[in-house]
Amino acid sequence: MxxxxxxxxxxxxxxxxxxxxxxxxxxxxxxxxxxxxxxxxxxxxxxxxxxxxxxxxxxxxxxxxxxxxxxxxxxxxxxxxxxNEDSLAALDDYFVRSANIVPFLEKMELLDISLPVSPKLSSVSLSAARDSLSASISANGSFVEAYRFLLAIESLPYKVVVDDVQLSFGQLARAGSFVGNIKDSKEGGSWTVSASLLVKSVLPERK
Incomplete structure (x- = not known):
């Protein structure tokens, strides 16, 4: 135990x-x-x-x-x-900006300097879409001057369509008949040329 x-x-x-x-x-x-x-x-x-x-x-x-x-x-x-500064400047001159059409008007006024005629813009308006511009222009001078004026319009840097061109000699009376002495020579006398322009190179405003 x-x-x-x-x-x-x-x-x-x-x-x-x-x-x-x-x-x-x-x-x-x-x-x-x-x-x-x-x-x-x-x-x-x-x-x-x-x-x-x-x-x-x-x-x-x-x-x-x-x-x-x-x-x-x-x-x-x-x-x-x-x-490419020169090319860009030329490209910029090709367009009309819908927000500022003053440069376009200035170029049209410069035609007065390069030509012996005095162009007059009677109307300028933008389209509803603001992508084109319509203008009516006229000038007085000899036949040669009127012809050169049309060539100058076609030489504008913009994409321009020239239509409704009217070329008349002397002054129109109310009845529509010519008055005054109409000279046979196209170099003399007073010619009136008017044209309607449609500028298609318009840049719309940015929204």
Whole structure:
């Protein structure tokens, strides 16, 4: 009996020691688990920072490359414009802007300088779509001057359709008959030329 009791006492002592060790190791286990979790989080966060840093670097490189390409294209456009200034000026003169028809009127008035006649604009109007312009113009002079006047109109830099041209000699009376001395020579006398113009090279306003 005593021998059995001693064996049981030893076994109980071992169980108590195991329980004490288990309870003592639990905090260490949780601390180790916490440290592992913190380390894992730190590793994941470091990886995220590394990825974000690379993305920021790639984005910066992409932006820099885009700006460089844009600057290169801008320089090419400027160089192209500088090399074609005369062509661009001629192209700009080809159009009448519906928002500003004053340059067109000024060019029509310049005909007075290049010709010995005095042209008169009786009407100027834009179409409803503002993509064409109608004008009525007339001038007085000799036959040669009237003819040159028509040629000057056809030589305008715009896309112009000349229609309803009327050429008359002398002055018309109320009954419609000619009065005055009509000379046989086409070089002399007073000729009246009138024409209706349709300018099709009109740029509508931007909305």
């Amino acid at each position: 005593n021998i059995f009791y001693k064996k049981n006492s030893k076994a109980g002592g071992h169980e108590k020691k195991s329980g004490v060790l288990l309870r003592a190791s639990m905090p260490l286990f949780f601390i180790a688990l916490l440290l592992f979790a913190v380390s894992l989080f730190g590793l994941a966060y470091s990886y995220k920072l590394l990825v974000d840093g690379r993305l920021d670097l790639l984005n910066a490189i992409s932006v820099a490359r885009f700006e460089q390409e844009k600057k290169g294209k801008s320089d090419q456009i400027r160089s192209l414009l500088r090399g």
